[in-house]
Amino acid sequence: MQKKLFLLDAMALIYRAYYGLIRSPRITSAGKNTSAQFGFTTTLIDIINKEKPTHLAVCFDTHAPTERHTDFTDYKANRQEAPEDLLQSLPDIKRIIEAFNIPVVELDGYEADDIIGTVAWQAADAGYEVYMVTPDKDYGQLLIHDHVYIYKPPFMGNKEEILDAKKICEKWDIQRVEQVIDILGLMGDAVDNIPGIKGVGEKTAAKLLKEYDTLENVLANADNITGALGEKIRAGKEDAIMSKKLATIITKVPVEFHEENYRLKDWNKPVLTEVFVELEFKTLGKRVLGDSFNAFHAAPEAQQTDLFGAVVDTKKSDISxxxxxxxxxxxxxxxxxxxxxxxxxxxxxxxxxxxxxxxxxxxxxxxxxxxxxxxxxxxxxxxxxxxxxxxxxxxxxxxxxxxxxxxxxxxxxxxxxxxxxxxxxxxxxxxxxxxxxxxxxxxxxxxxxxxxxxxxxxxxxxxxxxxxxxxxxxxxxxxxxxxxxxxxxxxxxxxxxxxxxxxxxxxxxxxxxxxxxxxxxxxxxxxxxxxxxxxxxxxxxxxxxxxxxxxxxxxxxxxxxGVKVDVGFLNDYSVELEREAKIFENNVYEQAGVRFNLASPKQLGEVLFEKLKLDPKAKKTKTGQYATGEDVLSKLAHQHKIVDDILGFRQLTKLKSTYVDALPLMINSKTGRVHTSYAQAVAVTGRLSSNNPNLQNIPIRSDRGKEIRKAFVPRDSNHILVSADYSQIELRIVAAISGDPNMCEAFRQGKDIHTATAAKVYGIPESEVTKEQRYKAKSVNFGIIYGQGAFGLADNLGIARSEAKEIIDNYKKEFTGITKYMDDIVNFCKDKGYVETILGRKRWLKDIYSSNFTVRGYAERNAVNSPIQGTAADMIKLAMIKIHHEMKSQKLQSRMILQVHDELVFDAVKEEVDILKPLILNCMKAALPLPNEVPVEAEVGIGDNWLVAH
DNA sequence: CGCTTCACG
DNA sequence: ACGTACGTGAAGCGC
Structure with a gap:
């Protein structure tokens, strides 16, 4: 069997566990913070269970100064004293490690990374696969030795990650693992107070190493480097040399790897149980110790609220x-x-x-x-x-x-x-x-x-x-x-x-x-x-x-x-899109100097960022590929003309394959029409979804895209399309259920909501609101519905984070009711376990209790958004039922054919249009009256195709 | 079959 | 240390 050694960097894991739960720490009934104990222990147990190591050791730093401190007095000088409760966790953690019968390795004068590095290399020489368990990226340098890897344990919703030399090089954007210490020497490390070269960060360091390969060679060529960068390098030579030395992990520590000592042994269950009971690790105790834990665990679990017991129905129903x-x-x-x-x-x-x-x-x-x-x-x-x-x-x-x-x-x-x-x-x-x-x-x-x-x-x-x-x-x-x-x-x-x-x-x-x-x-x-x-x-x-x-x-x-589709029109448009896409495609190949599959994001990423050397701004997808999505590429547009051609190609081929070429194939031979299918029990918020084909995402935003809507036509010359849509329905719902006075009043007065918002946010009269300001206010209004923060708004609008923050702060000041709603709804959810719409549609969000910041944040945004999106869904569903009923009882021959979340489309008999229009609008407006007298508005249009009618 | 991208509200 | 705006469906790539 392959021997697997895991070496844990204890302090790094402890710090991470402690600060990871800093916003909602684990506290025992006696008030003791056990985040560090808990985080460290789960990591240890998960590794043992999941990775099945044969050997394992835990390495600590000691308080004694190291060579690094004596050589460089500033080393780790700016590090804050560890918090009291973190320090108090150490004895517990050592007891736990001891109870697992796992050796603790520590040595005065050496840090954990030195010990781990030394042992790792010895063990690898002895035929082990060695995994160094740490979130610390500096360990990358140790991967110059074969069979040595970094194991980043799972954290904050991220999966665990095993890093080998290749992955390390990708992460740092370097060619050889040996360069890890060069990059650290150049850029320094703020946490350890290693200076590096002032003004050189990760990106610049990687760029320099690409050209000069080593730190020494960078310094040797400092005189050839022009501009401000050259100056910085010349000024920072000594710092760089020292920094490289500080960042270099010592692999000649006087420790020895003893196989038998590190072999995993049986656990001392009685001691483990004792510690777990003391620290109140109930679930964890049950999970790893099973029944033997329950036997010791005399204190009863906190009483769970009985969610159902109180609701037992005593009435006899028709069930057995x-x-x-x-x-x-x-x-x-x-x-x-x-x-x-x-x-x-x-x-x-x-x-x-x-x-x-x-x-x-x-x-x-x-x-x-x-x-x-x-x-x-x-x-x-x-x-x-x-x-x-x-x-x-x-x-x-x-x-x-x-x-x-x-x-x-x-x-x-x-x-x-x-x-x-x-x-x-x-x-x-x-x-x-x-x-x-x-x-x-x-x-x-x-x-x-x-x-x-x-x-x-x-x-x-x-x-x-x-x-x-x-x-x-x-x-x-x-x-x-x-x-x-x-x-x-x-x-x-x-x-x-x-x-x-x-x-x-x-x-x-x-x-x-x-x-x-x-x-x-x-x-x-x-x-x-x-x-x-x-x-x-x-x-x-x-x-x-x-x-x-x-x-x-x-x-x-x-x-x-179903709906009639003009196939001739689509076929003509397909030819045109094909022709234009070809032009874009050839432009791309010409500028890239290679032909490749432009439709492959993987190949495109390689061409853009490796061949053409565009700056990917560290954007990678979760599988480690370069991200080439529209948002990323748009930001690169100024770097290279090729980007516009790529985006052009992408747009045209998307339109062609997803809509223009696909729709005619979906026509039902019996009717000559396209029959979508609405999924009524898929979208968690209560919306419908549409498939085979999806008629809820027919293009409208771009000029080339919206052409496709011209292909959706009335069934014959006696018919015409009628389209009715709700105006700003989700924002009206926000106003109504939050009761925010400013926003409710704006709607009651029939104002343009985004202009009114801009006026408030910028503190100016509505008449002075510029297009730019209205546009930004609109973005905030939508962002609010989704729980967006300053980062997202800045990203979305392409403005500075600081400006975004200012806009949001102003917004919160002017629309206090909305801020209050967002707090209240999250608290409601934490209290009841669910949020609900006006009609009583519920969504249970168990992650609202998560101690994981990312997971909980997601649930909190859902708590804000779901009642809004869901109420809008309720409303249009009620309207559809009412309209359908009315049309039937009035024996109208017109037909409702499409629903697109806030829009309804009808294939209308021309003579019925005058009856139909008010019927539709009245039903839509009255379907679900909103609180606080917020009016519901809807608009209706007609035309010989969907684009015109909308 | 999972991932990435992109179309809509 | 980490990630950052909600809800969908379809196409194409590449394993």
Missing amino acids: RKTESTVAAQSSLFGDDTSTGLVAEKNINNTDHDYQLVQTDEEIANLVSYLSEQAEICFDTETTHIDANEAELVGLSFSCRPGEGFYVPCPADRAATMAILQKFKDLFASPTMKWIGQNIKYDLLVLKWYGFEIAGELFDTMLAHYVIEPEGRRSMDLLSAQYLQYEPVHIDELIGKKGKNQGTMREVEVEKAKDYAAEDADITLQLKNIFVPLLKEKAVERVFSEAENPLVKVLTDMEFE
């Missing part, structure tokens, strides 16, 4: 007692876990169901008559395609009580299938029958292609789950496993895995199809029985019954309708 007990089991364990005691009582297994095949006319007649006596029917369709617009019916399944299932096969012959459906016609048309389904929009759409519509109320279990647990995944298999403790037959077992050999339900023998299909209906019904009380417990019934559930039929109709 078994189901209730299952719900109770779910509830008492925070919804994730299941109580083993109750799993035995689960409702489905392979024996206690009765699934029947229903085929003959008589059988079907009996089924129909049975179903028509029921109050609710759970049903499901089996088809040949995942895309409902292409799907043919293969069978229908029904279930009205747990364990029951009927399956009606439908033959390949369309007329025969129609004949079967005819027998269900009255049932479908019954206004009182209630229909339960999982993603029932799909089934409605399939039926609609056969000319059948369901009249009664719906209950979609997928949507119920969506409002109960918006972030969760909700395939039926998962829901069944989670809520029914039952794993249904998987579709792959019938038709094979995804791929070219995948069959369709049509080829599955009818007995198997029956078991699968009937089970789906059965499970869906049981899920409904579980979700009904859950909707109540979580208090999300309103958004479910007023918005999500009634929206299903609206979306079904919209998807069925």
